[in-house]
Amino acid sequence: MARRAVEQELSRERIMDAARHLFITKGYRGISMRSIGQHLGYSHGSLYYHFKEKAELFYAIVVQDFNHLNQLCTQVAKSPPMDGLTKIEQLMLEFIKFGLEHPHQYEIMFMLRDEEILAYCRSEQAKCFEIFESIVRKFLRQERHPMEDNSAFPLSMFLGVHGFISFYIQDRLTYEEVMPAAIAHVKMLSPSNYRLTS
Template identity: 85%
Template sequence: MARRAVEQELSRERIMDAARHLFITKGYRGISMRSIGQHLGYSHGSLYYHFKEKAELFYAIVVQDFNHLARLCELVTKSPSTEGQTKTEQLMLEFIKFGLEHPHQYEIMFMLRDEEILAYCRSEQAKCFDMFDKIVRGFLKEERHPLESNPSLPLSMFLGIHGFISFYIQDRLTFEEILPAAVAHVKMLSQSSYRLTS
């Protein structure tokens, strides 16, 4: 009975939200299951009902954040084109927007260098890039872009927007504050892609 009450009250989602906050503010090595439990006002034993260890909890957060980004990118494929922008540019802007509106999540997903947790991020990063690559290739085909002459183009675009996010994320600027720079950047990446293949 007591376990059922804890399960209902202390949900998996609530644990993940608290742990994400602690991972961001104190770092992966700086927290333990005990400190997460204390933060939530529960014994750390109640967390083990949902997660066997800290690494499993961290991975669940990483997967959730990558799934959120994937949903946003998929929405671009279903939304109507914006006047003055290609679908590829819209996709890159959506990616930048996610990075700047969710800086802590983006840092966990793409910028942590802790060897202990890097393996958990690498597989999800690879899936994310594969999704980005597939969507970009589809858009470029629709736009009659000569992609065959530069097959690494989606990777170049991905690295271009990642560099942009990495630069601006340090200043904690909002997407709206850097929107003109973001639009100019994706236009430059898009126009450069045509020059590289012509």
């Protein structure tokens, strides 16, 4: 009965929200299951009902954040086109918007360098890139674009977008504050700059 009450009061989502905040502010090595429990006002034993170790908790957070970003990218592919933007430009802008509106999540997903946890992020980063690449290739095929068969092109765009986010995220600028620069950047990275001339 007591275990069931703990499960109802202390949900996985609540633990993950608190742990995400602590991972960001104190670093992965700087916190323990005990410190997460103290932050929530529960014994650390209560956390083990949901997560058997800190690494499992961290991975659950990483997966949740990547799933959110992947859903946003997939929605771009299904949404109607916006005036003045190609679908690929919309995709890149959505990626930038996510990074700047969720800087702490983005840092956990793409910018942590702790060897102990890097493997958790790498597998999800690869899945995220696969989704990004598949959307880019889909629209290049639809447009019969000359860069359609260039295997390095989607990665170059992905890295260009990541570089933009990494630069502006340091100053905690919002997406709205850098939107003109973001639009100019994706226009520069856009496949429309690589049309063959007749």
